[in-house]
Amino acid sequence: MSDESVRSMVLGDVEVIRVVEWRGPFGPARGLVPGAGAGLWEDNREWLVPDHWDPDDGSALMALQSWVLRSGGLTVLVDTGVGDGRERPDAPLFHRRRDGFLGSLARAGVRPEDVDVVVNTHLHADHVGWNTRPGDAPGTWVPAFPNARYLLPAADDAHFGPDNAYGGGRRTQDRLVYEDSVAPVRREGLAVLWDGEHRIDGNLTLESAPGHTPGSSVLRLESGGDRAVFVGDLVHSPVQLLDPSHGSCFCVDPAGAEASRRRILGRAADRRELVVPAHFGGAGAAEVREEGGGFALKGWAEWTAR
Template sequence: MKSESGQNIVLGDVEVIRVVEWQAAFAPARGLIPESGADVWKTNEAWLAPDHWEPDSDRAVVALQSWVLRSGGRTVLVDTGVGNGRERPGSPHFHHSQGDFLGRLARAGVRPEDVDIVVNTHVHADHVGWNTVGADGGWEPAFPNAQYLIPAADDFHFGPDNAYGGGRQEDDRFVYEDSIAPVHRAGQAVLWEGTHRVDENLTLESAPGHTPGSSVLRLASGSDRAVFVGDLLHSPVQILTPSCSSCFCLDPEQASKSRRRILERAATEGELLVPAHFGGGGAVEIRREGDGFAPVRWAAHGSR
């Protein structure tokens, strides 16, 4: 897996720091995006490869990354990766993973105690894992001074009061118990629904489908706009064909509706689109094209 250093851009009064844990060929292209046809990948090979697609193996390339936003005098961390030493028997990529996420944050100039707000765009294993760290045989919040903003619908859906389908999957139980419940016990969890104003530059907005509480984070500062879309998009192919959901979407139809709504606004308002798992530039401006959209310009991240 190719490791990368922290990278940053500035949007209005907000510094955006990209922290990449890894980037690699992750899954068969049409396994990750089941309804995408082989032709859409092949036709766009010139720009999908090598950052988003590995043609020889026909595997989608994804990045595992988080975003640090310095906004209004506070440090906001958007999604927290996989975490170390987690029981994830249903997810081979994440099971007992060992990484240097906190070291990468430190090299980007962010200590755990510096983080004021943690945003979990949704409650999946690769977005909440570093919410906590091991302590005395259990788990405690990794960011002791932070509020953790967690979508209420996901907290209910994956928590002990509800079932995942006919019953929670084993990995869902582990994720909640090691990465969400300890934050509640520490009194640092803030549940929200609908919309939630983070500060003068940042607003959370519900965008269900990938999970019941899946959300996006909008940035508006000066004339600059961006939207951090979490897992509404796993591959740029979904920009071209917004109806195509990933294999991980719990409600693919609802996810498609949310995706198109977010893409329409991004194209109309010139928002920089910032998905959780895009490799390469990691973020992109888009325009309308036919029944879908098309990339216009990838973000020019500079190395820190």
């Protein structure tokens, strides 16, 4: 029997493996995307239900997931989810979870020591949790992927780190996240801080897309005739494709996030890049086309069972 939490596709010479940590109701949809009125959800009920919106209680339906890319001999892990046993008192969904994500990675054929590169698209709790695992001493954390380079956006490290260089926009939870999921990687010398653009190999390039956080980024894949862009939290819900002016409630700089969203989605439409957000349920990724002042769904991704 196939594992519903693990699916794959091949883009050019790159295998893409989707690993789902959790999926379900996240919270009120109109709280997640405050600018999207009731009409936008209702008018698109036909394709938002059942994977992205529950009209009965108004919940946004989402996934917590990571992506494994096998490219040019490298095993690249994009975002590392929430993590097990984390103290997240301000986020009940994330608080002291036990999802066994490493077991899902194993079913995808990936052992922790096999990972060469970890990409954190940004440093929010649900993107860095499995950067680390419990250490031998109680209350300590050590890198979960001991042979990996961890690629961290420099602007996010400055913002969420102890100096809070950018000022403002930091919650109590962010200090806990940095201490258990980022600082241990820094101490072990495994972190690479980057800004602007960072090439991983001939197929994969990181690019800054600030707004959601100061260092929010996207990962571009180009191999053969295939293209994709892993957009992190550039969009949380498909309604933001329809109207890119709508940011999420978690954006530090809403205007900057909108500018990044329009730029990245516009290029995706022009170049036929598969858009792969961090939290879409259902097919998890889509092609888009420009329509009016926003974008329209062109087609959902197709995955193969592993």
